Amino acid sequence: MSETKKALILVDVQKAFEDKKWGERNNQEAEENMRKILQLWREKKWIVFHIQHTSDNPNSVFHMANKGFAIKEIVEPIEGEVIITKKVNSSFIGTNLEEQLKANEVSTVVITGLTTPHCVSTTARMSGNLGFDTYLISDATAAFGLKDQNNRYYDAETIHNVSLATLHGEFATIRTTEQLINSL
Template identity: 55%
Template sequence: MISKDKPAALILIDIQKGFDNIEYWGGERNNPNAEENASAILKLWRENEFPIFHIQHCSSNPNSLLNENNEGNEFKEEVKPLAGEIVIKKNVNSAFIGTDLKQQLDAAKIETLVILGLTTDHCVSTTTRMAGNYGYETFLVSDATATFNKKGVDGQDFSAQLIHETALASLNGEFATVITTDFLKQNLL
């Protein structure tokens, strides 16, 4: 359970404007309500004064939509950090590599994480795997994450929903407990 006595940190991963360009990322995206759900969860965390960590992907590729010199690097309006909320900048898939995220979590004696964001099979998955390996009690919110379709090694097209579902299946029960926004609201707060 998450409570005032044992607050979980909310980790919002890469909910940035660059991901609005669906064609750039593959042409198809699942879970169009992910940002809306993320915004609702963020509102709950703010109301309860639980710890919040905004993760921002800052690509080292100058042509990337997520490069700091490009508008796509900005957070989406639905989850834009407020003054005083922690922003962790990263340039690889894990929010733990090359950042002080773990040190900040440990200094605050945080043992439970709620993870959501973009994209399910890349930065969300990598961060969730590391969180589980570090021993945090980790919850991943399935309907507050989303991804894009992918081309297989033989050119086959895998739908965004299939990529999303297989990424969640690979994480659930081993690295995290996969939950929904409604479950989080009804059972963990």
Template identity: 50%
Template structure:
């Protein structure tokens, strides 16, 4: 059975221009082509007329690159929404909190989700965990997500790839099936 038969929704989470400022977010971003991978998946979803949801983070901090007054609030050019695609604006890490995403998915009878976007250890992890907790069959696309270096409590530096891989490992099997873009495109 092809994945498309289950009418999976694609959630494009926080693919916004504000993440282009690597220094602001901690530097040394991994998966620098995550947006391109996401655009390949988006093109496939559009060609199959499958449900698409663009999730946008609207920071309440006026200094944030993701505040509505900042140019970084805009969705990246590679994955710009077109007419008919849902746009959900959130203010916290989860795409489900303070939004009507779950209601929209349930109204459409959607039980399968594919998640891509930024950043792996924040909004991707939180949204994926909640999707799993709500009972959605969730697929997280490893190479269409990314994060940045993090600084620990004692000032130690954690490289972005390590943060990403640990975040993915924490989600694997319990909350989501982990695939890369090529694997997903073969199964859909």
């Protein structure tokens, strides 16, 4: 990884994803890996962004009044870390994330969070398209199983791996937590 200014983006690491409605999930160690990366970022005093998904629907697990809106304690923000709320999959749409990255002269972005095929991949695509040197940490993200338009089920690990494959080399560089830490 280059010596440029770096930022860590933790996407939607919220209690909402503990709801049983999502079904089976892969990568049960994702949050622990996020914590390790966050700890390193804090030690180096690098920029950290916590992205929080919100919904206007009061019945949504992501509504601000519901317990699912909260960021998980394992990566709870501390003073000085930026919290950005969003209403769509991309952390860049309808937020000032791009402006904050540019104002801080960040050129390298490391992305972790939930879930790989949705907000994480959308944020990684946008980051790459905006010209940031983007890294997505494969074991610090996770997916849930999904059904396609023909009601065929794909398990969480398959969804996760296919999502990573669609990003690697075009929008982002895919690394593990260990690979990332060893490169810094």
